[in-house]
Amino acid sequence: AQRLLNSLTAAEKAALAAEQDRASRASADRVQLGNSTPASGRAGAAFSAAQTKIGSPYVYGATGPSSYDCSGLTSWAYAQAGVGIPRTSQAQANAGTRIYSQSQLQVGDLVIFYGDLHHVGLYAGNGQVLHAPRTGTVVRYESINNMPFQFGVRI
Template identity: 60%
Template sequence: MASHRRPKQPSRARVSVLTAAAATAVALSAQVAAHAAPQPSKADVKAQIDQLQQEQEQAAEKYNGAKERADQLRKQSDQLQDQVARSQDQMTQLKSGLSEVAGEQYRTGGIDPSVQLMLSSDPSGYLQKASSVQQASNSQAEALKGLLDQQRRLDQQKSEAAAVLASLDSTTKDLNQAKADVNQKLKAAQDLMNSLSAADRAALRAQQQQDDRASRGADRPDIGQLPQASGYAGVAVAKAMSKQGSPYQWGSTGPSTFDCSGLMVWAYGQAGVSLPRTSQEQGNVGTRVPSLDQAQPGDLVIYGPDRHHVGMYIGNGMVVHAPHTGDVVKVMKADAMPINTIRRV
């Protein structure tokens, strides 16, 4: 007959230890949960994305400025290199002419000491030496003077070319850094969007679209109802308005994609007017318009304390602009953002 033993009960001490351990584990779990990063709300994500989009546009304008500077330096460097090459050819021709004189003199009985001095490794002292020993004819002195002048020009051009290349190298580094900053901001914004659930992402996009519609009014303004501008300003307005719906692309000046300052450059370019590349530089063109109620179609409206954004006034309190990555060229209320300055081109 099997014996039924009563199970051995844990000691009170063991129960106390286990209970304390469990309590500690629960407390630690609660602390971890309390300190864990909360799931961001749609409002928080939208605010952060809006900030990143502004920072991205700031970085894009820095990129535009650095690229414009690099393009100018590259063109200047090419011109200087051409000048150096031409000057070097002229130097070679001058020396060749002196060598022919020396060769002819050698064949007819010896090289004139003045020619020897001109072909020496230290021609800069030739005139002084020749003057002291009265060995140079006027024609030889003029020949060497031309050679020395050409050498000075060549040295100066080489020095300028080296300085331009150094500036180009520095500007290229700035350009690459600005490009990296733009991409970093874009990635951070996308990562924030991806941190939301699919439903929240859809809701946030719908909210952004609603905000965009609100910022430009219930309906798209009828261009026929806008005040008509004449001259090149009128052409620029018409060209900019014709690009509504074109995607924003940082660093682009059209004709199918644009960033904010690129749209201004392209539109005015169609009217035969050249504008600086960046919104900061565009904030200094033409003449200042004192207030928005005095703005005329074609005026540039510059936004933000750092002038990182620009739109074109079209009348009726509206501007046309290229907002930011993920958006398109469209119309908004001119005072939807803090205005820095208004410029009449």
């Protein structure tokens, strides 16, 4: 991925940066989360903690307090709610009760993506996930449908 990024022209890099900036601003400005209820008091507390980190940069391996990777954000958020969960997305996938139907997800549930379970976020309600997407982005809301959903995990 870094090799590909290094091969971009200055104009392509500027266009990519502008698109990422627009996506991050749009995420914070236009997300309608609806009136979903949290899975539990702990899930609600974890979700509330994660919301305070919107705009924090993604850094691979980071667990806060100023930058995060995907599982670093979710483990940090649950720790703020007094709940210890494993550090990696693959381990978090086995940390609670699996939920295979998106319609059964509740705010604060972990949401696992990709066949190898390498990405995790927090369900935000109304088809949105709060997550730390990847290098070059920030913690933000995004449609759950932008990535291949595998299942949710209720802690």
